[in-house]
Amino acid sequence: MRNICMKVSYDGSGYNGFQSQPDGNTVQDKIEKALLMLTGEEILIIGSGRTDAGVHARGQMFNFHTASAIPIERWPVAINSRLPDDIVILEAYEVPENFHARRSAKRKTYRYTIDTGKYPDVFGRQYRFHHYRPLDVAAMRQAIVHLIGTHDYTSFTSTRSTKPSHVRTIYEAYIEEEGPFVHVYVTGNGFLYNMVRIIVGTLIKVGIGAIPPERFPAILQACDRSKAGPTAIPQGLMLWDVHYAEIKPGS
Amino acid sequence: MRNICMKVSYDGSGYNGFQSQPDGNTVQDKIEKALLMLTGEEILIIGSGRTDAGVHARGQMFNFHTASAIPIERWPVAINSRLPDDIVILEAYEVPENFHARRSAKRKTYRYTIDTGKYPDVFGRQYRFHHYRPLDVAAMRQAIVHLIGTHDYTSFTSTRSTKPSHVRTIYEAYIEEEGPFVHVYVTGNGFLYNMVRIIVGTLIKVGIGAIPPERFPAILQACDRSKAGPTAIPQGLMLWDVHYAEIKPGS
Structure with missing residues (x-):
């Protein structure tokens, strides 16, 4: 499995924060839905931390594991085309197996x-x-x-x-x-x-x-x-x- | 009657342009509604020109005639408190009787x-x-x-x-x-x-x-x-x- 880390910016105005909620109206839910559409995998992403409802991010980071072979440079455009326009993936990195967006944050x-x-x-x-x-x-x-x-x-x-x-x-x-x-x-x-x-x-x-x-x-x-x-x-x-x-x- | 000219900024994203429309969802309609609430007068404002649906204004100008005695410096706050937050009055001026926001624009x-x-x-x-x-x-x-x-x-x-x-x-x-x-x-x-x-x-x-x-x-x-x-x-x-x-x- 590959471990991929991404930088995402979002306008939090319309969301109940970053972290997944039962109502599905969070940034994490939208990204996981886009990843499912793209890869066919039920992917759980790990954010660097939560942001509250209404809070924005210029550079939130998250990582996830995937079996997808999509080249690293293609990921941002591929996911952005499946995301609402108030969430934009800016960067994607191949990271070591033990990298964890929350625990590895310095x-x-x-x-x-x-x-x-x-x-x-x-x-x-x-x-x-x-x-x-x-x-x-x-x-x-x-x-x-x-x-x-x-x-x-x-x-x-x-x-x-x-x-x-x-x-x-x-x-x-x-x-x-x-x-x-x-x-x-x-x-x-x-x-x-x-x-x-x-x-x-x-x-x-x-x-x-x-x-x-x-x-x-x-x-x-x-x-x-x-x-x-x-x-x-x-x-x-x-x-x-x-x-x-x-x-x-x-x- | 006083002739008053105002500078207004607006985010046009949610409106069908500046100029009044039957559906009422224009910047002009919102301003006229706020003026009615404030003065009790059915005021028709004259814009410097129309802006199309989705177009924004940093400094649109409009004028109107009123019998209200509200001091000129109090108008912006008084109207802003009656406007949605994507329309903000920035300045108000007392102008000569023959001033016309469209025809007088240089x-x-x-x-x-x-x-x-x-x-x-x-x-x-x-x-x-x-x-x-x-x-x-x-x-x-x-x-x-x-x-x-x-x-x-x-x-x-x-x-x-x-x-x-x-x-x-x-x-x-x-x-x-x-x-x-x-x-x-x-x-x-x-x-x-x-x-x-x-x-x-x-x-x-x-x-x-x-x-x-x-x-x-x-x-x-x-x-x-x-x-x-x-x-x-x-x-x-x-x-x-x-x-x-x-x-x-x-x-």
Whole structure:
């Protein structure tokens, strides 16, 4: 059996998230249906992780095993022609037998976008959170750096998290401005349930002056969800990319 | 009666164009409904021109007369709260009694966007035409300059055009590249039915080598629709802006 890994981008607006659900309206379900049409095989794909309903991906990764002999470079076009137009396969790689899209992932980056324009930019409104009050981005930058490092991120995860440990490592966390858009980038070795959305909800509190940036270390140390800000709406969130030792991008 | 002019941006994907239709599913119908809810008046708005089904606007302009005393700066928020989220009022101006959004327009700019990426960019796919064969943009640039000036544009309008004259003036016509996106900008004193979409369809023929750029003057002089290329699909087209002597942008 071959082990194939693919990069997929999707507009999550119309789906109940990435991971398969009984109703079938998820990105995974659509990809598995396309693979069935293409190969005749009932293939179960393994995503690098789930994304929630309404969350998007620029570079989600998944792998699967197949007996199909289709040459690797033909896969993206072949699957795309069997997918709805809000899901697009971008790359396909032949990977070692033991490669696993979730367990092999070394680091992941998420991006969250806030539109601070007086009125929302109508083009791509599904990919941003419109926040019409001005934000103090300098204060948000002072706050975000405190997230970098290896910490217990209990304050920044949903109380519904069932993970045995909330310790993760954040390698990079920074903010970029592009006209009225404020992009928050967070890169780590793994993310907890709602983690980026709670980070962004808390940063917005900093941006409007409701939380001073110096309080960020105390919020983190409290290991108490109630000390952080609200969970920002899903549509501003995008799984930006996922890195693996086995895959060189664009190879 | 006050005369008010507004700038509106809209995602045309879900509408049967700008101009009012019996089915009510047009941008004009939605705006007039919002104005009725806000003012209690049955207001007829005058657009700078129609846009076809699926065509978008970054800066469409319209005016209307009203007895309402709402201060000018309050109009955009008041109407936006009564509009679907794919239509956003951006600016409002008090204009002279004789101002007419169509007749007073001095120049209009349209932008058409082609996505030449190997696979379509899923974010904003509704606003671009995905053309996966490479385009010779240098040849397209050689061709497009021949459109500038005052000409009879019969070759570049639908045979269904009912206008008494097809003479118009194009002030500017150029191409900008942004990563895989090719943006075609055309500014003129007025546009004929399907004119920009036929210009783009013909430029794409140049881009793939099917029409040499030197043939553009002959296509124009022929005044024969059959000499030009096909009509490009509507969703790549956006009414970019409209200029008036009476309005200073952002004033």
